[in-house]
Amino acid sequence: MLELFHDYGAYWMCFLILTIGLYGMLVKKNYIKKVIGMTIFQAAIILFFIIAGYKEFATVPVRDPGLSTENVDAYINPLPHALMLTAIVVGVATVGVALSLLIRVYARYGTLDEDALEDKMQ
């Protein structure tokens, strides 16, 4: 049972960060905090992919003249990193759109608190 935690410790970290982010997104009332939660949530996913691509005793996927390219176990998998670069960009863009929307909301209603907004919108 303990091996489950020991061997996959990194994934459990990742899951913890995900939960924190999810908590922020869903439970927090302030919209900015929701955005922060969303960022944390997306960071957790990115971490998950990176961790999944990790190999013990492997080096960065830059061709090392000392190692032959036949030896794939010497390099970590570059694909998740490439994918996650895309995901990071997507995350940034999402935060940008979210904040732009919030600027509009704040300009009109003067508050970013969910309950206060509910009252003002009625």
Next chain:
Amino acid sequence: MIAQHLPILVVLTFFAGALLMPLAGLLHRRAPWMVAVCTCFTATLAAVYALLHVAAEGTVRYAMGGWRPPIGIELVADPLSTFVAVVLGLLSLIVMVHSREPVEREIEGEPITYYASAMLLLGGLSGIVMTGDLFNLYVFLEISSLASYALLGCGSARASVSAFRYLMLGTLGASFYLIGVGFMFVDTGSLNMADVTAIFAETGLTPLTTLAVIFILVGMGIKMALLPLHQWLPDAYTYAPATSTALIAPIGTKVAAYVLIRLLYEVFPAEAIRHLHLLDVIAALGAVGIIWGSVMALPQKNIKRMLAYSSVAQIGYIALGIGLGTTYGFIGAILHILNHACMKGCLFMVTANLEARGKGIRIDGLTAELRREMPVTAACFTIAAISMIGLPPTAGFFSKWYLLLGSYEEGRWIYIAVILISSLLNAVYFFRIIERMYLGGGEEAPAQAPSPRGTALLIGPVLALGLSLIALGVGNLLIVNYFILPMLPFAP
């Protein structure tokens, strides 16, 4: 020669349109609209050509940048994807033609950014439809989602609030999808859909794959507004500008339904689906959504909100068709994607027309003046309403016919009852509006001068979609035989 590039053409056209938009904006105020219409027209041509070509010659696979799959990203034009692409293109063309007046009226500032976002949205959606790579799908999904948040959020500040809530849920959904893809990547080592299918066929089910399937389904369910993940839809559609709703409502959720079909029927291992009774779950959720959406639409005082809840119900039909897992159910789902796109497009454009004429969108505000002042719009609303209720010979009747047959095949009496009851509920809330539009007014009045604000552009698209509903109904077997049956080889 052009045939081998077909999958990329539709996607590229929309992105090219988005890029050209700022240049056009420099030239003339109306130019962005014209560029948008031309882009949609070209893309529709490409999609129709692709549909016909694929129907004749078979699937076309395209490797982006020449990098061969499974390492490279692949775009696939097969009967299913080209069909959805054509629906996308046609709806976008009609809505874009209609959009000039509503956009000028509702969107403050230059229309360049609005149309550019619309083109990005359509590019993203067509990318989702055409792609054969799981991660590429995520990228296009996010492109289209971000564009839709922007489109739904402009207009009033209330719209921004609903768009923000949609953003939260939508990002959640897309991220779940990404987690699922990650799990599948860990399990299979590949991101290419065809490749993953082959690998699953050999290796079978693992707990990780099961988890992946669940995550992906929840993610796509949020995007598709499948109950109980539909919370974002009513607010987002109600407060958004008219054209945004008219553009997104008919096709946004349908593309998510397409993804569901693609993954459930092609990519996911059949074992996982059987083990988790996924099809039954989706059909059940669809059935609940049908009833819930219809019931919630009844007390609404705002037409757009009523139509939004009605959309939830219609997505339920598609989910029901997907979940039935039989040939008839599948045909019903695909046909309903087409039919509902036309019906909802017509209905939301009618609401845009109502707003353009200053009638407002409150149901109590409708009077029998409407049948005199906006006769074509009122008539098209009636046709679309009849189709939503499911009366022959309109298109809506036939998709329900197939769904009924599919339910009989599986012996699911409860779904039959659900379909019938929802038709009656639809009749209640649509006839309420039809009554207000046609009854209680005065004598026939002499013809009035048409409104000076581009009336033909407002009426023409609505009329086109209204008439198409009858044509689609009568000709439904043509569509089924030529375009839908070839999709079947990969359905269980």
Next chain:
Amino acid sequence: MNPSLSQESILPLVAVLVSLAAVPAILLSGRRPNLREFWTFAAAVAKFACVLALVPGALRGETAGITLLPIAPGVSFSLSADPLGVFFALVASSLWIVTTVYSIGYMRGNGEKRQTRYFAAFALSLASTIGIAFADNLLTFLVFYEVLTLATYPLVVHKETPAAIRAGRMYLAYALTAGLLFLAASGWLYARTGSLDFAAGGIIESGMFTGGEMKVLFMLFLAGVGVKSGIMPLHSWLPAAMVAPTPVSALLHAVAVVKSGAFGVLRVTGFVFGPDTMVDYGLDTILAVFAGTTIILASMIALRQDNLKKRLAFSTVGHLSYIVLGAAIISPAALTGSMLHLSAHAFMKITLFFCAGAIYVHTHKTEISQLNGLGRSMPWTFGAFTIGSLGLAGIPPLNGFVSKWWLCVGSLETGREWALAIFLLSGVLNAGYFFPIVIRAFFFAPPTPVRGDEHVHHPHGEASAWMVAPLCTTALLAVVFGLFPNFPFPFFELAEHVVEAVMQAAPTAILPELPSIVP
């Protein structure tokens, strides 16, 4: 495709399309009433001509039809003019001509508004009625059935008063539900058997469904056609729909809509289930119970109505169930009686409704208690009313007697004396609620004018000729059909063909047939 299609002919399609094509013409000539009425009249005559042209072929036993296009896997949208269809189409199209004449008189006499919508909806309703008559399979039937509901809705809510709108909602609620149940039943039938065609003698064979399933399927179909044919307890929409203008009540709610329902019952029992299946699974008993109860209850409720149109409405409910009960008694004679009653009741009831409308337009009187002595100032109107009443009560030599005769023969033949009792009792009740009206009109003194009543309009004489001529025509035809069942329309011969096809037995008569002057 119906295998019994003997020849391709475009006539059934033309018959349907003729009035469909008239709809835009009517809508566009709203500004010129005479042109608009001309379109309606032309369409009615053309439709009738098409139907007449199909009669000789039907009499020879041929079925002229056309398959238009497949609209669902294995099912086509196809029309065929078989004897039963031609029978119903003859009734509907001939009566449309007289109703058009009558409508002109009524609408102009009453100064009704929205006449364009009225005439256009009428044309569409008749197009769908003929479509129902000529439908070759359940799906085509359903399409036209639903279009009929939609086309008649504007006619029911014509006056746009709150009562009319309520009646319209009730009508839609009942009719749309019925359509959905019919759809469910058709879907089930198709899913199980792969065919939806109408075939004389039925397409459902024993063994296709279990006993319980067969009963449920039958009940679904029955509910589907039962609403329009006024089988209790699905009849409530009919009295409520009497708020519509009288021509609407006359043609639609005495002929087109309700006879479509009764026609549907005949199709379902004879051409979908078939006599054998009906008897084997006890479906005929179910049908007979509903029909018999309806006849008696409706006649009793009619006795208590003071509003003339409501009394006629309940009488219609009762008489429709004559047709249904005749179908439930699985015998050649009863089926003949059923069909003959379909046409007989149509002609007689339309006469009665025409009279009610003429009375309303001319004197604004709607209640029976107000009709004292009117017979003296409106002799033609009330004369026709008398003829219609006699016929409905089953008095010879009217056509109502002929159809009732065959129904009673059928009951006796199959040993169903209770059905005979119902028919006879209903005849007495009919007399009970119609004859007092006639007696009031002719033998009671008109109400003496009260002081202060001078502003009340006391008209003299008949209503306009536009209204009186049609009602006299239909009354006269009722008499003629009673004396000569095959002149001028070969109703009896067509009925014979249908019965032969459905039952593989010819109607036998205890008395010799009445003479026909048609060679």
